[in-house]
Amino acid sequence: MNRQDTAAISLPNDLGYLPAALAFVRAIAEYTGFGPGDRRRIELAVEEAAANVIQHAFPPGETHSFDIVCRQVAGGLEICVHDKGVPWDPTLDPDYQPDVSLDQQTGRGLGEFLIKQLMDRYSYQNLGHDGKQVSLIKYLATPHIGDTRPPPDESHTRAGPPPHTGPSPPTVEYDIRRMRPKEAIAVSRAVFDSYGYSYAGDFVYYPERIAAMNASGQLLSAVAVVKETGEVAGHNALLFSDDLPAELAIAVTRHEFRGLGIARELGAFLEREAERMGLRGIYTKQVTVHPFTQKFVAKLGFRDCGLLLAHSPRTLSFKGIADQAAQRNSDVLGIRLFGQPQQRRLYLPEQHRDVIVDLYARLQIPLELLGAGQPPAADQRTLLKASINSARSLCEIHLDQYGSDLVGLLKQELRRVRREEINLVEMYLRMTDPATPWVSAEAEKLGFFFTGVLPETRGGDALVMQYFNGIQIDYGDLVIERPETAALLRYVSERDPNN
Template sequence: MDLKLELRVSNDACVIPVVRSFLLNAFALSSLDKNLHEELAGLIVLCTDDAIKHAYGKGEEGSITIGIRDVHGKLDVTVRDYGMPQDIDGMETAAHQSGDAGLRLFGISCEEIADDVHWSGYGPEGKELRISKWLHNTDVTQSVNRDEPEASTGNTSPVPEGEYTVRRMREGEGLQVSQLIYKAYGGTYFNRDVYYPERVESLNRKGAVLSFVAVSSDGSVVGHYALERNVDGPVAEGGEAVVDPVHRGRKLLERMKETALTEARHIGLAGVYADAVTVHPYTQKSNVHFGAKLACVDLGIAPRNEHFLGLSGDQPQRISCLLYYRHLVEPELRIIFVPSRHKPIMEDIYQNLGFPVKFGEEQAPEGRGICSVSVNAGAAKAIVKVGRVGADTAHAVRHARRELTEHSHAEVVFIDMPLTDPATPYAVEALEEYSFSFAGIAPHFSESGDMLRLVYLTEPLIREHIVTYEDFAGRLVEYVLSEQKRVSDR
């Protein structure tokens, strides 16, 4: 049974006992381990107390909302105030410390009681803290036979070809999917959720992930492909693609992709995108032959230790990916705002995508901007999403970059900026002064439309280690690398 509860209180210290009682009673109704009830309640009470003391001005009356959701195997607790703006970037990066410190709130480690913490800012309408705890924590890598090697590198000779069925993943097949990922990647796949069978199934029930599988005649899952709804816009990422080595060469990936696209159209998505690795040309080739078009070069998006069974060895630098996009609805005319320097390459990208585009007249930014930060500590990367460009955006992003690289030890920081915002060109030019460089377009990544992606790298990348399949990909990679060098040489 899904659990959804909410409590709204005034910003008065006298409400703390009420909040604590609400939390403990709510946790008793949830699937949370009883041993964590007191500890998690104490952390939420601390967060609520901080909001009471600091969210509003002295003598100002306000309210605080505590929300609890136990849905599809994940417990989310939110603390939302409606007070004055805060340094969300600093709070977000401070929460995601690396090393032994782990996740921290107000100087207190919460690594044992939370799987993620995330701050969101709403400008003049306050902020929200979200604390998430997965209720299923059995990692498939903990249950594999340790007499086997780290990844299944044994017999990969093809088995006799038989009949295969491609369909949506069913309840109870999450374990096979997790084990399949493990066979191909060992324990190095940067999205850790794939190693937890209960999470795989929970995310599918929730609709955040749509898994498609190839099943052999004996009922075994031998292939997997997923659509991940991980951005705000009407698109999904195609990924978590794997085929058992002994069943490769039978176009199972192509069949799973086609089935996924049919479902994507059915649910009304505008398009599907995929990050194709550049350690080999095969994934790029698959995307091109499937009708996808290159939109962006995600320099250094994955750690160098990501493993590809039988396809590549250790990588000499962080792994870059090429963002390919396939539209599912007829593209409409876009009016976008970009610096003059990048207009020629933007025209080339949009022409390659088949999107009609027109450049608008830029305007100087005003007021406060809106942005959010997400950190993937395992991949040593961060993404800053700009919802609105303000006069303070460039300074805020610069501050976030420093916090992310120095304290969270991110090796790459991406900035996604709305191409529909007339102030974006001003912010881009300012951010280039801080060594952020052009990467490309993220189509439909926000509800407002396309995003312009910039990238900051702590270490430069070398072209010879980035393999490209098509001429346009080679040209865009060289442009992006030249822009990286240009801004870094300042």
């Protein structure tokens, strides 16, 4: 994000300054394009978050400051309220119960409840020595694809796609190129053509968000455009995040253009774009309800490196392929590296050393094993970032630094997961850190289990661990294309504490 897209204000922990904070946020929201109603919602949410910091973050009588940072994100505005006050465990606050009578209400938990109702996304981050912050995101009220087309006819969903009505595939000529903003609506409709309204990343149904994410660099969309008609026949994209490698994602081809090799050409185009950008690798998630995605990415040169079990809700469907999932959808992780991989010097957990060494051999990545590692220093604090994706019922944890307080922080996050009824946690541990073997062992005591590795994350090659909250996987239902990945699945299933 460019510097000009961010604005910040620092204020004393005095309620008298709250109107100034709200005036600042109101002006930024108006500049971003929010109407009066949404501006008021944003103000109320920030008022709750800022008042909580002023009243509770610092010892009584002490004067401190806190920051409010506004940052334009694709299609909306993120507001972070940051302080270096007393550590806080949000899981210890009781849930506000809106259905309970007023006589029985204590008011505790009401602020967080209101913020979640007013904003589109809400998350809390423990930043170690840098304190803590809450992140609030509000999206502009842009049209949903469902507002611009008739209600979907789902009558064909179980029987397969509608009869072919487009041009004959052998005679279709098309161009592969980057998406233009006006084509975002066609991309949304192509996603609908493949998934209905079941795709977990809801931004794909908001054309303005797709265009905004491309403009901001969060997404790089490629399209196949029919030369004769200008129709968008297919789409694929690189999706960028702060912590993980760029992901090859949102690969869809409209049903009347399938069988032309469009998906493969789009994937190859994006690989060239990734190399041109200087990326050392990209990754992808391959569904396990059918073998087609796994076969497709293998042709692009991806190699399997792990699993993300139960990663998507069971509501995800594939029209005419797998319309009714019996359980949450699991993915195979695949990585595509560019150029000659550099040698890795890693600390591996002893209990999974052999399987990880085998994975790196299949990835053709040179590996040097370092020592057994050691626990973090007693005076070192953990830097933990946890974000919740409500649509997927998923909590993602990244650890930038391990500290002696790590186990307590993980327990805190698991309490929050259970309280908010989040189905699973995915955690990424940096294998370049000598404390990773100790961390993985402690995490397994809490119910986490190993599911693979993911090279080229922001913190280096990562060990992938998962935690299930009240769910189980029927491993026999997963469709796995390659024998070596099936062997990894057996290894994981035997160590899944929920199995």
